[in-house]
Amino acid sequence: MFGRIACGYDRANRLLSGGLDILWRRRMVAEVIRALNDAPPFAGGAADQGxxxxxxxxxxxxxxxxxVSLGLAEALPGSVVLAADFCLPxxxxxxxKRQRRQPCxxxxxxxxxxxxxxxxxxPAHAVHAVTLAFGLRNMQPRSAALAEIFRVLTPGGRLYVLEFGSAGGKLWGGLYNIYLRHLLPRVGGLLAGDRAAYDYLATTIEEFPPxxxxxxxxxxxGFCSVRPIRLSGGIVFLHIAEK
Ligand SMILES: C[S@@+](CC[C@H](N)C(=O)[O-])C[C@H]1O[C@@H](n2cnc3c(N)ncnc32)[C@H](O)[C@@H]1O
Incomplete structure (x- = not known):
């Protein structure tokens, strides 16, 4: 399904979110940068401290x-960002896009x-941070996906999950649900040429836990602390979990 919509995916995101998706991802990248700059990594284990x-x-x-991968790499000189996905298209x-952007x-x-x-x-403890933007919704069982992320994080490393919320409040929530059920599948279907994919998007947003x-x-x-940050009135949440 993701392979079918890959070509029009970015354009559909920009239009369907009114450009807000750029700000949501930017906020996630900013939180990652802030935490990593506070904790410079070392080549090896505890013996390398100092x-x-x-x-x-x-x-x-x-x-x-x-x-997100490109935003992270541009803000983190000397870093390696693994852009992992099971969908080649x-x-x-x-x-x-990466080749076009010609990073400094x-x-x-x-x-x-x-x-x-x-x-x-x-291997275990391989990465200092994991970002997961609009991906966890698609991963079932969620606990197995979270456990695999936990395994590859270094102790003290953080997981950043950007996901849709259900939008709180009667009026706001009602409008959001009309948008999700009626407008999103139609417009998404037109832009990306696949209405089923955008019906699926609405269903997975509704089923995602608060x-x-x-x-x-x-x-x-096993994460020891979790902090949710509400964005755009609860349309999206950034969840930060520390190992
Ligand atoms: C909605 S897109 C989000 C893409 C990107 N993170 C963003 O912010 O636009 C969801 C992505 O999750 C990927 N995905 C879903 N399940 C996956 C899995 N089990 N392993 C790796 N990638 C997966 C899909 O291929 C798709 O590219």
Whole structure:
């Protein structure tokens, strides 16, 4: 399904969110940068503390067309950003964008990685942060996906999940639901040429758990703290979980 919509995916995102999706991803990248700059990484384990910092390693899971991966690499000189997705057409669309953007020479490197989020080809404690923008909704069982992310994070590393909320409030929630059920599938179908994909989007948004419940699921796989940040009146939440 993602392969079918890969070509029109970015354009549909911009139009359907009125450009807000750019701001949501930017906020996530800013939170990652802030945390990583507070904790410079070291080439090895505890014995390397006090030595010269090496680059950060960040996994952008369900990277799609790599908007988050590119934002991270541009803001994190010397870093390696693994852009992982199991859908090659999405990664290819991202790769075309990466080559067009010509990042400055100090930017980090983006490495596309064809991989399933349930079985990441990475050793334990491999990355300092994991970002997952609009991807967790598609991963069932969620607890298995969260456990796999937990495995590859370094102790103290953070998971950043950007996902749709259900929009609180009677009026706002009602309008949002009309948008989700009626406008989104029609417009998305026209823009990306696949109405079924946008029906699926509306269904998965409705089925996604509220912030408190997702937080409990994250704590259950071992994360020690979870902080939800409400964006755009609850249309989207940024959930930050620390290992
Ligand atoms: C809605 S797109 C989000 C893409 C991107 N993160 C963004 O912000 O636009 C969801 C992506 O999740 C990917 N995906 C879904 N399940 C996956 C899995 N089990 N492993 C890896 N990628 C997955 C899809 O291929 C798709 O590219």
């Amino acid at each position: 030595k010269r910092p090496a680059g950060h390693r960040v996994l952008d899971l369900a990277a799609g067309t790599m908007d 999405m990664l290819l669309a991202g790769e075309v 020479s100090s930017a980090g490197r983006v490495l596309p990685l064809a991989a399933d989020g349930f079985a990441l080809p990475l 912030a408190g419940e997702l937080g409990r699921e994250m704590l259950a796989v």
